[in-house]
Amino acid sequence: xxxxxxxxxxxxxxxxxxxxxxxxxxxxxxxxxxxxxxxxxxxxxxxxxxxxxxxxxxxxxxxxxxxxxxxxxxxxxxxxxxxxxxxxxxxxxxxxxxxxxxxxxxxxxxxxxxxxxxxxxxxxxxxxxxxxxxxxxxxxxxxxxxxxxxxxxxxxxxxxxxxxxxxxxxxxxxxxxxxxxxxxxxxxxxxxxxxxxxxxxxxxxxxxxxxxxxxxxxxxxxxxxxxxxxxxxxxxxxxxxxxxxxxxxxxxxxxxxxxxxxxxxxxxxxxxxxxxxxxxxxxxxxxxxxxxxxxxxxxxxxxxxxxxxxxxxxxxxxxxxxxxxxxxxxxxxxxxxxxxxxxxxxxxxxxxxxxxxxxxxxxxxxxxxxxxxxxxxxxxxxxxxxxxxxxxxxxxxxxxxxxxxxxxxxxxxxxxxxxxxxxxxxxxxxxxxxxxxxxxxxxxxxxxxxxxxxxxxxxxxxxxxxxxxxxxxxxxxxxxxxxxxxxxxxx
Amino acid sequence: xxxxxxxxxxxxxxxxxxxxxxxxxxxxxxxxxxxxxxxxxxxxxxxxxxxxxxxxxxxxxxxxxxxxxxxxxxxxxxxxxxxxxxxxxxxxxxxxxxxxxxxxxxxxxxxxxxxxxxxxxxxxxxxxxxxxxxxxxxxxxxxxxxxxxxxxxxxxxxxxxxxxxxxxxxxxxxxxxxxxxxxxxxxxxxxxxxxxxxxxxxxxxxxxxxxxxxxxxxxxx
Numbered sequence: 016x017x018x019x020x021x022x023x024x025x026x027x028x029x030x031x032x033x034x035x036x037x038x039x040x041x042x043x044x045x046x047x048x049x050x051x052x053x054x055x056x057x058x059x060x061x062x063x064x065x066x067x068x069x070x071x072x073x074x075x076x077x078x079x080x081x082x083x084x085x086x087x088x089x090x091x092x093x094x095x096x097x098x099x100x101x102x103x104x105x106x107x108x109x110x111x112x113x114x115x116x117x118x119x120x121x122x123x124x125x126x127x128x129x130x131x132x133x134x135x136x137x138x139x140x141x142x143x144x145x146x147x148x149x150x151x152x153x154x155x156x157x158x159x160x161x162x163x164x165x166x167x168x169x170x171x172x173x174x175x176x177x178x179x180x181x182x183x184x185x186x187x188x189x190x191x192x193x194x195x196x197x198x199x200x201x202x203x204x205x206x207x208x209x210x211x212x213x214x215x216x217x218x219x220x221x222x223x224x225x226x227x228x229x230x231x232x233x234x235x236x237x238x239x240x241x242x243x244x245x246x247x248x249x250x251x252x253x254x255x256x257x258x259x260x261x262x263x264x265x266x267x268x269x270x271x272x273x274x275x276x277x278x279x280x281x282x283x284x285x286x287x288x289x290x291x292x293x294x295x296x297x298x299x300x301x302x303x304x305x306x307x308x309x310x311x312x313x314x315x316x317x318x319x320x321x322x323x324x325x326x327x328x329x330x331x332x333x334x335x336x337x338x339x340x341x342x343x344x345x346x347x348x349x350x351x352x353x354x355x356x357x358x359x360x361x362x363x364x365x366x367x368x369x370x371x372x373x374x375x376x377x378x379x380x381x382x383x384x385x386x387x388x389x390x391x392x393x394x395x396x397x398x399x400x401x402x403x404x405x406x407x408x409x410x411x412x413x414x415x416x417x418x419x420x421x422x423x424x425x426x427x428x429x430x431x432x433x434x435x436x437x438x439x440x441x442x443x444x445x446x447x448x449x450x451x452x453x454x455x456x457x458x459x460x461x462x463x464x465x466x467x468x469x470x471x472x473x474x475x476x477x478x479x480x481x482x483x484x485x486x487x488x489x490x491x492x493x494x495x496x497x498x499x500x501x502x503x504x505x506x
Numbered sequence: 507x508x509x510x511x512x513x514x515x516x517x518x519x520x521x522x523x524x525x526x527x528x529x530x531x532x533x534x535x536x537x538x539x540x541x542x543x544x545x546x547x548x549x550x551x552x553x554x555x556x557x558x559x560x561x562x563x564x565x566x567x568x569x570x571x572x573x574x575x576x577x578x579x580x581x582x583x584x585x586x587x588x589x590x591x592x593x594x595x596x597x598x599x600x601x602x603x604x605x606x607x608x609x610x611x612x613x614x615x616x617x618x619x620x621x622x623x624x625x626x627x628x629x630x631x632x633x634x635x636x637x638x639x640x641x642x643x644x645x646x647x648x649x650x651x652x653x654x655x656x657x658x659x660x661x662x663x664x665x666x667x668x669x670x671x672x673x674x675x676x677x678x679x680x681x682x683x684x685x686x687x688x689x690x691x692x693x694x695x696x697x698x699x700x701x702x703x704x705x706x707x708x709x710x711x712x713x714x715x716x717x718x719x720x721x722x723x724x725x726x727x
Contacts, residue, residue, distance in 0.1 A: 109726035180540035475651035
């Protein structure tokens, strides 16, 4: 039974965690980990499909069956991201209008962003033994496994320009000026361990999905500075989400060898529709009956993920881990926007229609953003050294594939092949409280897509200006967390 | 205590939900401010033309190309094959129009529905106002996308004697695929030299500004 001091500490931790969440700008650096805009980095080196801490609710819910007592976990992922895009369009690309003599550098040259981003994760689990060979556990968590946000720097050469109001927002503006896309999960989990050998778990709940993005847009999707306008989309929805997992602990010591596999279904188990508003400003006119507001739906499908890993402790003070995940990013083929209630299907050029053209019945599509992501595999190896029961040092190295092909990479959706290295530690502060941190640095090789962007070649309404150019990115991620543990069931 | 904890958790969740993206709206509004500063009076970009003497009935009749130049990209008009017919009505001269959109990618092939519009009264000074019923034109004539367009437009212009041109201001809204105001838009009819021979470049307004020579990007493939 939890005593009063434990209860006060738990309450304090919950408030602390709530404050952390409430004061964090929930904007998640794309590419903070993994491919596409998967950003599940919570837990740092201690968040993976072999763990039994509350991050397991997402990574592998079977893991919480190995926990005992009440565990409360508050985590913050803090990232500093620098991205540059040197726009080098093909001058003969459809929709590429030459820069006027008085606006050289409006549509070509280097745009950049430097953003500090943060994402919270909160979780709690309660593990209860039901005898010598059976135990159960439950948990609750809040986290942001998918997300990305970016605010680009201004092109000061065009500040207060007397003729062209658009270029001030940067050379990347035809794709993004400011934007965010995220899925926040609120999950409950349950897990069962049988015979101290096998654990199974399931987590599920809701995903709060949202998009908020403003970009430059011309009616014909070209780069004519004289007719440049703006389009602002904000949309959201709530969908179900589900994860399942299995953990094997074949040795007497359950920490000595763990084998874990998990599956995280796509939010809504497939295609989702985010309902919202599309506001446009063209030629001095706000479009729409309600001062430029359309009632629209954004159609998209996020990926599902399979994770697997093995951890081994050859000696008590050393743990080795190897993990991989397969993310089915090919599901994220298009982001299609149409009037609410209308279908939103575009051709991929395999049905006699032009690639990107609306399929029959979808002729009223406002705009389609071709993504055409591809499936990715990521791998990670790590190790922990236990200096004492209350002090652990860990490190890791990982590789990630880019989900985005050259044809569709653009400044609002940038991805790279990457190598990352991480180091950190976890230390007991009090008998009940542990603090951990991980710093991860991502190394990206520059990506030059000059001449390879297919964006202007898609049929309307999927076409957009040439997104070719040189992309370079630098990201450092610091994960910090506090974990409180209470042996509420006694020994 | 449990209720209080629940309250704190809910407060945190609400804060998370609200803290998503505070700047998108600001960026959108900032552009409007910059645009309006550069273009202080958008509506003045359209002109109804100079007043004149109206033609005699029948003088202006014939085949024309009609350019509907929307303000969102004036140099990329929706083009129509047009027949203009004038007659004496009960209260004076009246004008009627027969319109059929042209394929935006070849600029010559009539596509979609034929619209018979009018008659509309023409004043002695040549001025007229023609409020069209909703026009639904095929996506083939849309210079921006494959979407069909529905527009409710009003032409305010002048029909002048001894002129091969009818021009003026275009008002109203595009209502599909999305609602777009047409304030600041223009129209112009130019008589064809030969029936069915449509020019690549058309005049857009009373000032004689010309359309783009390059085909719309949607015609690239």
